[in-house]
Each structure stands twice: as structure tokens, then as C-alpha cells.
Amino acid sequence: MTAVKKVLVVGGGFSGMAAAIRMRRHGIEVDLVEIDPQWCPMGAGITLGGASLRALQTLGVYEAVAEQGHVVSGVEICLPTGQKVADLPTPIPVGSTVEGGGGIMRPTLARILADATRQAGVSVRLGCSWSAISQDSEGVAVLFDDGSHGRYDLVVGADGVHSKLRSQFFPEVKPPEYIGQGVWRAVLPRPDAIVRPRMWLGQHIKVGVNPVSSTHMYMFITEDRPTKEHIDPATWPQVFAGLMRGFPDPLITALIPHALTPEAAIDYRPLANLLVPAPWNRGRLVLIGDTVAATTPHLASGAGIGIESGIVLADELAAASALQPALDAFHARRWDRCRLVIQNSERLCRIEIEGGDKQEHAQIMRDSLAALAQPI
Numbered sequence: 040m041t042a043v044k045k046v047l048v049v050g051g052g053f054s055g056m057a058a059a060i061r062m063r064r065h066g067i068e069v070d071l072v073e074i075d076p077q078w079c080p081m082g083a084g085i086t087l088g089g090a091s092l093r094a095l096q097t098l099g100v101y102e103a104v105a106e107q108g109h110v111v112s113g114v115e116i117c118l119p120t121g122q123k124v125a126d127l128p129t130p131i132p133v134g135s136t137v138e139g140g141g142g143i144m145r146p147t148l149a150r151i152l153a154d155a156t157r158q159a160g161v162s163v164r165l166g167c168s169w170s171a172i173s174q175d176s177e178g179v180a181v182l183f184d185d186g187s188h189g190r191y192d193l194v195v196g197a198d199g200v201h202s203k204l205r206s207q208f209f210p211e212v213k214p215p216e217y218i219g220q221g222v223w224r225a226v227l228p229r230p231d232a233i234v235r236p237r238m239w240l241g242q243h244i245k246v247g248v249n250p251v252s253s254t255h256m257y258m259f260i261t262e263d264r265p266t267k268e269h270i271d272p273a274t275w276p277q278v279f280a281g282l283m284r285g286f287p288d289p290l291i292t293a294l295i296p297h298a299l300t301p302e303a304a305i306d307y308r309p310l311a312n313l314l315v316p317a318p319w320n321r322g323r324l325v326l327i328g329d330t331v332a333a334t335t336p337h338l339a340s341g342a343g344i345g346i347e348s349g350i351v352l353a354d355e356l357a358a359a360s361a362l363q364p365a366l367d368a369f370h371a372r373r374w375d376r377c378r379l380v381i382q383n384s385e386r387l388c389r390i391e392i393e394g395g396d397k398q399e400h401a402q403i404m405r406d407s408l409a410a411l412a413q414p415i
Contacts, residue, residue, distance in 0.1 A: 042365040043192035054328025055197030057349030063159040065357035076166030082145035083224040084257025090411040091343025092137035108143025109250035115237040121288030142249035202330040215311035229256040332377040337387040
């Protein structure tokens with residue numbers, strides 16, 4: 040007997056879809072509402088660590104990710120000139136047969152998971168969200184913005200870093216804080232030499248690439264910016280190309296003309312993080328993913344910890360006969376792991392901003408990847 044019979048998931052991002060898929064496979068009835076009528080996330084590529092690939096294997100979509108993206112183990116570390124200084128191993132996660140890492144276009148991963156969500160039997164409503172939520176000891180009453188009503192045993196909030204649910208039910212939580220770095224992303228043709236992720240470490244700036252298909256890769260550049268400022272999108276290609284010119288490796292300079300084309304789809308985002316103290320529930324409402332644990336990309340684990348949280352929540356709901364013990368077990372399994380990713384990512388960011396000890400940076404990377412390879 041499961042702790043719940045019927046659940047509402049608010050938000051059709053990665054964590055919400057993971058929770059919905061896994062709950063359906065445990066026999067729990069699931070409604071999912073997604074405010075975007077197209078259910079079409081924007082974005083360039085996304086890096087997936089081994090632990091994230093293991094979670095996707097648990098959901099039954101690893102083969103599709105490997106086919107439509109690119110999976111491989113190891114990360115190459117280089118100087119701005121292109122000289123390789125290290126090969127960072129990416130351990131195979133315990134209990135899996137996946138590679139140690141990979142990359143895929145974010146919309147492609149979203150489409151794979153959306154197809155799996157519908158195939159699992161989740162009732163999906165697009166262009167819809169909630170207007171009012173009230174709960175009692177027996178359940179949760181939800182009024183939707185199309186005027187319809189529903190009643191559930193549990194509401195799972197997965198509506199992102201700017202969560203409306205968090206704002207209403209966790210009013211004491213401050214919004215995510217800018218961390219002093221911004222990240223640029225672009226989609227570029229993949230040279231034959233790029234077969235796995237590669238990073239070039241400069242002073243206060245880092246360039247990285249990751250294959251996302253047989254023909255393309257995405258490039259990211261993290262750049263120190265002391266204050267959160269608006270950068271005119273019309274200038275993004277020129278700014279991005281200017282940052283690339285600071286790295287004399289011929290492989291990077293050869294890509295500059297591609298970065299100046301519309302096909303590169305340059306994107307810039309200031310970086311912020313958020314870690315809400317546990318517990319992440321208010322009665323029969325529980326938040327997962329970026330709503331409570333949003334990280335910078337330094338460990339390439341933001342999407343992964345959200346997907347893991349969806350899986351663990353579903354498993355604990357299926358294993359318990361009452362809701363609160365299930366939620367307690369969920370928090371016990373997720374808090375330290377999410378905290379590790381967010382705090383270690385922030386430390387990596389600080390080392391980069393301050394020009395700190397590169398040995399400490401490398402050790403944090405190794406230790407974090409080893410910890411994430413352990414069972415969830």
C-alpha cells in the first residue's frame with residue numbers, strides 16, 4: 040500500500056517529469072500541470088554527470104539520451120594555449136551501466152522525458168496552473184486557473200527557481216542571490232578533436248565544450264562580473280567572441296566565426312543559487328528540484344539532483360503506508376546530497392572568482408564526483 044493514491048505535480052520541468060514518471064510506475068495516479076502551452080524549454084546544451092545519467096537510466100530513457108545526445112567518460116583540462124594539464128576521471132556511478140558523463144541539447148532531453156511522461160500514463164494539462172490551494176488532514180483541494188477543481192493526497196511543487204508555490208507557502212525564503220559570475224552558452228559545430236568534455240582554465244574566466252550530438256557541441260564560458268548587470272542581447276555574439284579571443288588555442292580561435300552566426304544561439308545568464316532548509320514540505324505540499332535546491336553549473340548536477348529527488352520521492356511514497364514517514368525518509372535521503380552539490384559548486388565558483396588554489400579546485404571536483412557516484 041502506497042502513502043498516497045493521487046498526486047498533483049505542478050511544473051513540467053525535469054524534476055517534475057521524473058517524479059511523475061516514477062510515481063506512475065508505482066501505480067500512483069498523477070496529474071501534471073505545466074503553464075507553458077508548448078511545453079518547450081529554451082536553452083542550449085546541458086552537461087549530464089554520471090549520476091544524472093544513472094537517474095535517467097532508472098527512468099528508462101538512458102538509451103534515448105545516448106542515441107540523441109553524446110555519452111562518454113572523462114574530462115580534459117587545458118591551459119588557454121591548448122596544452123593539456125590533466126585528465127579528470129568521471130567515475131561510473133554505483134549500480135549502473137552508464138558512462139561517466141554526457142551532453143545533450145536541453146530541448147531534446149525535455150522532449151525525451153515528455154514522451155516518457157505521457158507513455159507512463161500521466162494526465163498532462165498544458166497552459167494550466169493553480170489559482171488556490173487549501174489542505175486539511177485528509178487531502179489537498181486545488182483550484183486551477185481554468186476554473187476547474189481537483190482533490191489530491193499530495194501536491195508536488197516543481198515550478199522552478201522562481202516558484203510561485205515557494206513564494207506563497209515558504210514566504211520566509213529569500214529569492215536566489217547572484218553569486219558574482221555569469222555563464223555564456225552557444226551551440227557550435229563539433230571538431231573531430233572534441234570527443235569528450237574539455238575545459239580551458241584562464242584567469243577569472245573558464246571556457247568549456249561538451250559534445251551534444253555527432254555533429255555539434257555546446258560551448259560555455261563562465262566570467263566574473265562583480266555586479267549583476269544587464270547586457271544588451273544584441274551585443275551577445277560580439278561579447279562572446281571577444282571572450283573566446285582571450286584563449287589562443289587554435290581550436291577555439293577557429294570557432295570564433297561560428298560564434299558570430301545566428302545558429303550559435305548565444306545565451307547569457309547571471310548565476311545564482313538557492314538552498315532552502317529542510318523540511319521541504321508544508322503539510323501535504325512538498326517542493327523538489329530548483330524550487331528548493333538550485334545550483335550553479337560548476338558540478339554539472341543541477342538537473343541531475345532534481346531528477347534524483349523526483350525518483351526518491353516517488354520511491355518513498357510507494358514504500359510507506361503513511362505520508363509523513365515517506366516525506367521524512369525523502370528528506371533524509373536528499374538533504375545532504377543536494378547540500379553537497381550546491382555548497383561545493385559555490386566553493387568552486389569562489390575559487391575561480393578569487394583566483395584561488397587550483398589544487399583545491401581539482402580536489403573538490405574529484406571528491407564531489409566520487410560522492411555523487413555513490414547510491415542515492
